[in-house]
Amino acid sequence: MEAAAPLASSQSRFFSSSFSSSSSPSSTPFILHRNFHRTNLKFKSRTLSIRCSGAADNVVTLLDYGAGNVRSVRNAIRFLGFDIKDVQTPEDILNANCLIFPGVGAFAAAMDVLNKKGMAEALCTYIENDRPFLGICLGLQLLFESSEENGPVRGLGLIPGVVGRFDSTNGFRVPHIGWNALHTVKDSEILDDIGNRHVYFVHSYRAMPSNDNKEWVSSTCNYGDNFIASVRRGNVHAVQFHPEKSGDVGLSILRRFLYPKSSTTKKPREGRASKLAKRVIACLDVRTNDKGDLVVTKGDQYDVRENTGENEVRNLGKPVELAGQYYLDGADEVSFLNITGFRDFPLGDLPMLEVLRYTSENVFVPLTVGGGIRDFTDANGRYYSSLEVASEYFRSGADKISIGSDAVYAAEEYIRTGVKTGKTSLEQISRVYGNQAVVVSIDPRRVYINAPDDVEFKAVRVTNPGPNGEEYAWYQCTVNGGREGRPIGAYELAKAVEELGAGEILLNCIDCDGQGKGFDIDLIKLISDAVSIPVIASSGAGVVEHFSEVFKKTNASAALAAGIFHRKEVPIQSVKEHLLETGIEVRM
Numbered sequence: 001m002e003a004a005a006p007l008a009s010s011q012s013r014f015f016s017s018s019f020s021s022s023s024s025p026s027s028t029p030f031i032l033h034r035n036f037h038r039t040n041l042k043f044k045s046r047t048l049s050i051r052c053s054g055a056a057d058n059v060v061t062l063l064d065y066g067a068g069n070v071r072s073v074r075n076a077i078r079f080l081g082f083d084i085k086d087v088q089t090p091e092d093i094l095n096a097n098c099l100i101f102p103g104v105g106a107f108a109a110a111m112d113v114l115n116k117k118g119m120a121e122a123l124c125t126y127i128e129n130d131r132p133f134l135g136i137c138l139g140l141q142l143l144f145e146s147s148e149e150n151g152p153v154r155g156l157g158l159i160p161g162v163v164g165r166f167d168s169t170n171g172f173r174v175p176h177i178g179w180n181a182l183h184t185v186k187d188s189e190i191l192d193d194i195g196n197r198h199v200y201f202v203h204s205y206r207a208m209p210s211n212d213n214k215e216w217v218s219s220t221c222n223y224g225d226n227f228i229a230s231v232r233r234g235n236v237h238a239v240q241f242h243p244e245k246s247g248d249v250g251l252s253i254l255r256r257f258l259y260p261k262s263s264t265t266k267k268p269r270e271g272r273a274s275k276l277a278k279r280v281i282a283c284l285d286v287r288t289n290d291k292g293d294l295v296v297t298k299g300d301q302y303d304v305r306e307n308t309g310e311n312e313v314r315n316l317g318k319p320v321e322l323a324g325q326y327y328l329d330g331a332d333e334v335s336f337l338n339i340t341g342f343r344d345f346p347l348g349d350l351p352m353l354e355v356l357r358y359t360s361e362n363v364f365v366p367l368t369v370g371g372g373i374r375d376f377t378d379a380n381g382r383y384y385s386s387l388e389v390a391s392e393y394f395r396s397g398a399d400k401i402s403i404g405s406d407a408v409y410a411a412e413e414y415i416r417t418g419v420k421t422g423k424t425s426l427e428q429i430s431r432v433y434g435n436q437a438v439v440v441s442i443d444p445r446r447v448y449i450n451a452p453d454d455v456e457f458k459a460v461r462v463t464n465p466g467p468n469g470e471e472y473a474w475y476q477c478t479v480n481g482g483r484e485g486r487p488i489g490a491y492e493l494a495k496a497v498e499e500l501g502a503g504e505i506l507l508n509c510i511d512c513d514g515q516g517k518g519f520d521i522d523l524i525k526l527i528s529d530a531v532s533i534p535v536i537a538s539s540g541a542g543v544v545e546h547f548s549e550v551f552k553k554t555n556a557s558a559a560l561a562a563g564i565f566h567r568k569e570v571p572i573q574s575v576k577e578h579l580l581e582t583g584i585e586v587r588m
């Protein structure tokens, strides 16, 4: 864990963040490519009255327009010793000493808010004046002229170029989710510490380097093509990846931005990042035990009760502590599954929201939460939409939400009618938060058959024949924690939810869960070949070789395990070292 830099050093930034831009080698005057309508000019006069409040100020101004999880950015800023002032008005932008803009959600919606609130103009003024700025993800994209996302939609027009969608036809999965390598093309100072290590990306759109914007580009990343990973000009920085989710590497980037004078020497760390890494994910199945405590539990084929007389819920630890430990151990992501969410109302389950809040204070890798995301009417007749439930999870610190049962019903209906209603939880949440924020968790059970035509669902020839010598199987989807089988196969479900807006699939297998005998390679190959979104292989990991097997034999983007990590049988670092030894790139 990184320690916070001394506060004293932060003060120097504010002494030095004067109006002048001459101190920086790359602070030549901005060439403006702004092309949106300047309908709101009332802030122009303020250009000359920008204030530097000086040394007393260890405050970061945060531009959060309320469209997603900005809690992680807040937590990272606080972790590094700064307080946060939220932008309420355009004047707050103009008066900022140090502005962070963690853009979330869709491009058009963000521009709409910025234009309506007069903040687009203020942002341009602030940036033109070379004030300390860090844009993150959409906060980078909005600086460009326009985006193709639901568009074309005009951006702030400060950097030449159009933001376009990744091309998934060349075999690269979209969204681009995970830890990838940077190629630094010019000194950006804030990237000086990261050396050859991975940073975390999650996006479907990207800006491309060109002759017109080369003065801005400080690093690129390769994912099918070379796209812009970061820009820098004078005191203005923006990154496509998420430093607040990039572990200690990401914190060092934020620290360099917040404390520029305190880190004058380059200290690149060792690393061998060259491409998108395979992810290793720790999963915590969480539920309330019979005493009413929220515990991490783990089932055998989804049965989480001990085989003792008491038959109590297996208790493997405390969720916040375990998640924090897995972060320190090198987990690339942490997932919480509220496994009784299907029957309890998750917003009534305040401890789960608390778990997320506390975890996100110290865990700077992506957090996913699932369980109970659906429309709900409480005992008082108050209706909550699944979007409200998801929003509460995002506000509490989740980066992605995972939908199980409700996605099965949505897919069944979609396959039956062929109509996308736009009203399912999956469609609504992905429309508002982007499909990269929506995971569908599939809980299939293997059903052996003699011939592929025996069922209407996609079947595969299995590696190990069934108990009666059956050579084929289909994978029946279940709901309510595996309790109810549904008339839909995992293959059909995966294809349907991809069309409905899922950004990723968490692929469990009830037969393999907790068995430690390896992942169901037949199933994972079937699904990861069928969709073009990332697939997380889950259920059955017992030894490190199971991880290399799943990555070598299937197109899974990530592998998730629970029991072996909870029981401390296999450390996360051992998994990663083994993967590296077998030639599979991982984040170290």
Ligand code: 1PR
Binding pocket: 283, 284, 285, 298, 299, 301, 302, 303, 304, 337, 338, 339, 340, 341, 342, 370, 371, 372, 373, 402, 403, 404, 405, 406, 441, 442, 443, 479, 480, 481, 482, 508, 509, 512, 513, 514, 515, 516, 538, 539, 540, 541, 560, 561, 562, 563, 564
């Ligand atoms: O249906 O939207 O409420 O979501 C419920 C969520 O809870 C789903 O994601 C579902 O997978 C999960 N869930 C429900 N019941 C259980 C259970 O175990 N009784 N857990 C459950 C699913 C499977 C994995 C597990 C891997 C790896 N657990 O999460 O972590 O199988 O385990 P292993 O490495 O020990 O083999 P909704």
